Amino acid sequence: MALFTASQNHFLAHEPGLNRFRVVRAQQHMLLLDHPKTKTANRATRLAESLSHVLNLHLHPTSHKPLDLLSVHEEKHSTPTMSPRENISEKWREIQGFSDWEEILDPLDPWLRREIVKYGEFAQATYDAFDYDSFSEYCGSCRYNRSKLFERLGLDKNGYTVTRYIYAMSHVELPHWLERSHVADTWSKDSNWMGFVGVSDDEETRRVGRRDIVVAWRGTVAPCEWYEDFQRKLDPIGHGDAKVEHGFQSIYRSKSEATRYNKSSASEQVMKEVTRLVKFYKEEKGEEVSITITGHSLGGALALLNAYEAATTFLDLPISVISFGAPRVGNIAFKEELHQMGVKLLRVVVKQDWVPKMPGLLFNERLKMFDELTGLEWVYTHVGAELELDVHSSPYLKGGLNLVGFHSLETYLHLIDGYLSSETLFRSEARRDVALVNKSCDMLVDELRIPHSWYQLANKGLVCNAHGRWVKPERDPDDIPSHACQVYNDHLGIVM
């Protein structure tokens, strides 16, 4: 009767709200079994070793952890979570990468660090506000309307206003991409909320030296099947030899008259809104304007497609991309065209994260030497400058293979906050709240006593009504995705 064994404790209930991680998370749990008694565990251990080998991961545990980690952490409980915002108006072009960040990445300029975190938090907002509940009729939408989003997530401090939400669909069947409601009368069967367009307010504009239009793209961990299926499928982009991955392009470009939220594509929605903002601030008000596009994982890939299109449209505007843990997107011609058009791309990558090594992990990393032999014209390549982070630099993070944790955007933000240079240890003045790292993963050392994957709703959103019954409350009508509001956007008093 030895049916129940302790080593099965890890295979527990599905946590909705984390579908973007589901494949990796499952994999992580396969790999991180700490009772290697069973056959499964032994297989998992071997798998971990071999995967680790393929990924060139260095899995020695973090060394020299300060003993008083917890007290340091607790001392910080009563300090602000961020350095004061300084006026960077004199230096903004350098920070946006006009000189390709050549002098300011290593050591990392503190003003640049602050800006990277700001954009990363915009990307994080697209996860934090996403409705993953498949029993909700609004599954796949944003839980708050755009005027409330930053306030609800504590991001109003950044001094930006969201002016439009982006919705996307895909004509191509993409595994594990679309989050869809189980409910028949859902807000949308085809589209997902995919991010937002925003703009700096007057105060922030003064601080950063120009009116900054930001586009943040929501990510998702594309499963391996995706990369397997699509790594040979490249679609042309532009008029030259540039090609990009088929699935990313499909999400960026798909539209259908039969849908409610994608009668226009994500691309069209974004370009229309950015055009409107550029017209208003640059042409009508004569301000200096920049475009900054950000995204994590798949969102980073979409950011690059978006930057390519923006650069072909706004020939004289500074366009920068700050991506986090993004996979490769296109071929060498795509890279070269982006470079020629002056798009500035800063790729933030965690050394131990596998996603930036996709697609073509095996081909690109191992078989580069065979390129000429095999004539692989499709070989994917990375673009732009790279800021490489290392999970071992932080005394707050656990050792061990943790695929979900390595790829989590909150891990990225934590590591950036602590990054001084490639040669130095974690920055002791780092102030960002360490607890955030464990929002959707299990990366913090136990001594900190922060539960793993703690970002969750009370009772999964059910509330007890006056009769003592647990019901799903109606969503605030304000926060129900409205197709109409998207079309007639009258913020800022602009008549379209």
Next chain:
Amino acid sequence: MALFTASQNHFLAHEPGLNRFRVVRAQQHMLLLDHPKTKTANRATRLAESLSHVLNLHLHPTSHKPLDLLSVHEEKHSTPTMSPRENISEKWREIQGFSDWEEILDPLDPWLRREIVKYGEFAQATYDAFDYDSFSEYCGSCRYNRSKLFERLGLDKNGYTVTRYIYAMSHVELPHWLERSHVADTWSKDSNWMGFVGVSDDEETRRVGRRDIVVAWRGTVAPCEWYEDFQRKLDPIGHGDAKVEHGFQSIYRSKSEATRYNKSSASEQVMKEVTRLVKFYKEEKGEEVSITITGHSLGGALALLNAYEAATTFLDLPISVISFGAPRVGNIAFKEELHQMGVKLLRVVVKQDWVPKMPGLLFNERLKMFDELTGLEWVYTHVGAELELDVHSSPYLKGGLNLVGFHSLETYLHLIDGYLSSETLFRSEARRDVALVNKSCDMLVDELRIPHSWYQLANKGLVCNAHGRWVKPERDPDDIPSHACQVYNDHLGIVM
């Protein structure tokens, strides 16, 4: 690179707060894989089939579900969750089992149904208020003090007051029993909150015809190792041949001067408090007094040990046990002694639940015929009257093997609420909130749109402080387990 497959989605993160279910839950997830592609899944399917065979489970799906289930469910959203409380003072002895429930179980007397649910909700309270958070310094305690418990759980309507909390430890190493904090300076390294003693208030006393002392024991699913290890280990109880399972007895009887909460054993704590209440209400105030002991799973086993002891102490008091999904506890002599002492036991069991078949599933069920051959004097046996419920009687519950769901106390309470007789369908007037079933399992049909395992704290108890940092708030000093309060219990103005 087919490392990530959809069939692994089920093996996801550990949900604390459900440790009592951890083994069964893990098993369930092993069994219910819906992508039987992998080796693991095939093994799991075979395991499910063979387990189902051993348990004599009938796994045909629920038939004839009303099509308007959701609308019926939603209509009920604005009705009270329980039938009105009627005065049962004339009939209370019958309801407490004086005639062994012979005439009132099938069909089930509606007043008895109402009382069974009341006691079941007391047992459920011991789960709902338990602190399972291993990063909390109060892990293993009750989250609220005894004067707040019922109010916080919406049980004040029942008309009882909690007068004492019960703490238990075990000298025997019991697998997966004790919930223990990871934190060094924990409230207790050895003890867990194990239930409470309460008493009916004046109004409830008038309604039920006597002053009712209630003892509710917290359960936990004892893992199979336990049954394996202990099924041959019986300890004597009393002065005759009666013997009971070693592990249950250890939890009930262990104490140590070196601990803070178990200088006296659970048994001593309960008996002292019940004695005090009996003295006050019966001897001083001359009231009629009853003792009702309840518990689910392991809690049901402890309830029986407690009833045995109470019966030897209070020879002339009516003592009843209402247990839910409890395993077998002792040998035939134990059963006979309980019967002779006049203890009334109503065992509520779900036909598909495996726990009441333990320990000795194989021996007792299959090998009964060999008893004489093998001379198995230790054979465990059940005691008292049985009310058998069937998950297939409810149109709200899913078909399919669901070991966690079959054993969940909330499933029991739902089925009792809908039970009319062994011959009839689910009671259409059943009013108890159906959503409660899914608190800690996944038993409700999807059409109801109730998320599974929804009973959870917002952000696992972390809150955002004034500086924007996520911290674990200090527990309300009122709700910190206090050793002192337990000793000098001055509720009701009694000086001890």
